[in-house]
Amino acid sequence: MPDAQGLAQSTWGWPVIVYLFLAGVGAGACLFAWWAERRQGPESLVTAGRRLAAPLVAAGTLLLVFDLGAGRMHPLRILGLYSHPASVMTLGTWILSIFLVLSVVDGYGPLAGLRPPRWWAGLTALFALGVALYTGVLLGVVQAIPFWNNALLPVLFVLSAASAGMSAASLTALLVERGRVELEGFRDLHRALLVAEAAVLALYLYFAAHGPEAARLSYRLVVAGPLAPAFWLGLVGAGLALPALFELLAAPRLWARVLTRPAWLGLEAGLVLVGGLCLRLLVVGAGVPMRLL
Amino acid sequence: MARYGMLIDLTLCAQCSACTVACEALYGLPAGESGVHLRSFETGRFPAVQRITLPVQCMHCQEPPCVQVCPTGATYRDPATGTVQMDYERCVGCRYCMTACPYGARQFDEAQGTVAKCVFCTSRVEQGLQPACVETCIGQARLFGNLGDPTSEVSRAIAERKAVPLHPELGTQPSVFYVF
Numbered sequence: 001m002p003d004a005q006g007l008a009q010s011t012w013g014w015p016v017i018v019y020l021f022l023a024g025v026g027a028g029a030c031l032f033a034w035w036a037e038r039r040q041g042p043e044s045l046v047t048a049g050r051r052l053a054a055p056l057v058a059a060g061t062l063l064l065v066f067d068l069g070a071g072r073m074h075p076l077r078i079l080g081l082y083s084h085p086a087s088v089m090t091l092g093t094w095i096l097s098i099f100l101v102l103s104v105v106d107g108y109g110p111l112a113g114l115r116p117p118r119w120w121a122g123l124t125a126l127f128a129l130g131v132a133l134y135t136g137v138l139l140g141v142v143q144a145i146p147f148w149n150n151a152l153l154p155v156l157f158v159l160s161a162a163s164a165g166m167s168a169a170s171l172t173a174l175l176v177e178r179g180r181v182e183l184e185g186f187r188d189l190h191r192a193l194l195v196a197e198a199a200v201l202a203l204y205l206y207f208a209a210h211g212p213e214a215a216r217l218s219y220r221l222v223v224a225g226p227l228a229p230a231f232w233l234g235l236v237g238a239g240l241a242l243p244a245l246f247e248l249l250a251a252p253r254l255w256a257r258v259l260t261r262p263a264w265l266g267l268e269a270g271l272v273l274v275g276g277l278c279l280r281l282l283v284v285g286a287g288v289p290m291r292l293l
Numbered sequence: 294m295a296r297y298g299m300l301i302d303l304t305l306c307a308q309c310s311a312c313t314v315a316c317e318a319l320y321g322l323p324a325g326e327s328g329v330h331l332r333s334f335e336t337g338r339f340p341a342v343q344r345i346t347l348p349v350q351c352m353h354c355q356e357p358p359c360v361q362v363c364p365t366g367a368t369y370r371d372p373a374t375g376t377v378q379m380d381y382e383r384c385v386g387c388r389y390c391m392t393a394c395p396y397g398a399r400q401f402d403e404a405q406g407t408v409a410k411c412v413f414c415t416s417r418v419e420q421g422l423q424p425a426c427v428e429t430c431i432g433q434a435r436l437f438g439n440l441g442d443p444t445s446e447v448s449r450a451i452a453e454r455k456a457v458p459l460h461p462e463l464g465t466q467p468s469v470f471y472v473f
Contacts, residue, residue, distance in 0.1 A: 009392055011388045011391045011392050011401075012388065012392060067387075068385050068386050068387055068406070069384075069385070069386020069387075069388070069401065069402075069403075069405070069406025069407060069408075070381075070384055070385055070386040070405060070406035070407045071385030071386055071387065071406070072386075072406065073406050077365070077382075077383065077384075077385050078385060080364070080365035080366070080367070080383050080385060081364045081365055081385065081387075083364075083365060083366055084363060084364050084365060084366045086361055087361065087362050087363055087364040087389070088362065089362065089364035089387065089389050090364040093364060138389075141362070142358075142362075142392050142393050143358060143393070143395065143463060144358065144392065144393055144394060144395035145392060287392075289392075289395070289397060290395055290460070291334065292332065292334060292347075292349065292396060292397070292459055292460075293334045293336050293345060293347075293459070
């Protein structure tokens with residue numbers, strides 16, 4: 001974790017960053033699977049999204065459990081996390097738990113001969129949206145860290161989760177089917193998500209740059225401080241600009257024959273995932289608490 | 294219904310750290326995990342700059358953000374004393390309260406895996422004693438008492454010396470007041 005010159009919070013580090021990423025990708029994959037199925041998308045793509053959801057979110061949740069202090073030493077105490085609904089973390093614990101049950105059945109039920117009713121997938125997708133949203137609200141309600149205390153953060157996390165989840169499902173389907181997956185029908189959604197995420201990210205940072213002193217410091221850490229490489233190379237470069245460039249060039253004619261090859265599609269999906277991880281690293285890592293005086 | 298509160302008069306504070314040490318000694322805390330920390334700030338703009346050092350501890354807010362975010366209810370406001378307390382048996386060590394405290398008044402106790410902070414020495418106060426930091430303060434910069442009683446020594450001193458809480462605009466209603 002790059003030390004943000006001792007200004008940023010150090011209470012939450014890598015485990016939380018990776019959790020936010022995995023929960024986002026898992027929830028996004030589930031949302032994408034639900035949407036792709038309604039659009040009669042390729043079955044391999046729908047199945048990939050459905051089966052990615054539970055393991056990714058579960059892996060992230062395990063990371064969180066291992067990042068606990070006393071909860072790791074006395075596992076029974078973890079049940080207490082369900083008990084204080086005023087806390088976003090309690091709400092998140094409920095949402096995560098329900099989502100894990102729903103998504104395991106949704107993704108793996110058919111393998112065990114379980115045929116959940118038709119509404120099950122929709123309900124799972126609804127809770128996936130809940131998972132993606134709450135991760136942003138969790139940080140968003142922290143008034144002590146002005147960079148987090150921004151209503152755009154949950155929106156940014158949802159858009160990024162949808163984008164990264166879609167990429168994870170595409171990448172998995174490409175690998176499983178050895179490149180023989182028809183992704184063309186989802187190009188518009190992919191492009192819309194990229195544009196929306198870039199726009200909300202720009203707004204989010206713009207408000208930070210015009211916010212209280214601590215938020216302005218966070219902004220400086222992101223664009224010019226020790227976190228700048230993760231921002232310019234990871235989030236802006238790999239996560240947004242390169243995928244956008246691929247999309248521009250893949251417009252019919254120019255490079256279309258090259259850029260629609262599975263290897264390129266896979267690379268683009270991988271880049272989006274790198275961007276998703278960097279976004280969470282930047283938000284958590286640049287959270288500067290307000291000064292006492 | 295009492296509301297325990299404290300006045301810290303920085304004009305009388307020698308920045309000697311006796312409060313920090315007394316707290317560590319009383320509760321057997323490892324170095325650096327005291328309930329009171331001295332923190333220094335540079336404030337103002339050139340040429341009107343100054344360096345202010347102030348003892349920082351749990352402000353025992355009446356609207357505590359830490360209580361709001363705690364997912365287990367391990368940290369809670371005790372209505373009988375108006376203080377914020379910890380139930381160490383319920384704390385899972387998620388540290389959400391540490392991110393939420395605008396005063397940076399909470400520390401992670403690595404050994405116990407729980408979050409620790411100043412508890413206003415309520416067990417001493419029940420025995421009619423002063424909190425350890427108040428008793429030990431060489432400059433008598435600290436006053437402790439009931440803010441719920443406008444005639445108490447601490448309430449009168451806060452009014453007379455124009456003491457102020459930190460970040461009142463957040464609406465946390467701290468019970469620790471400072472004279473700058």
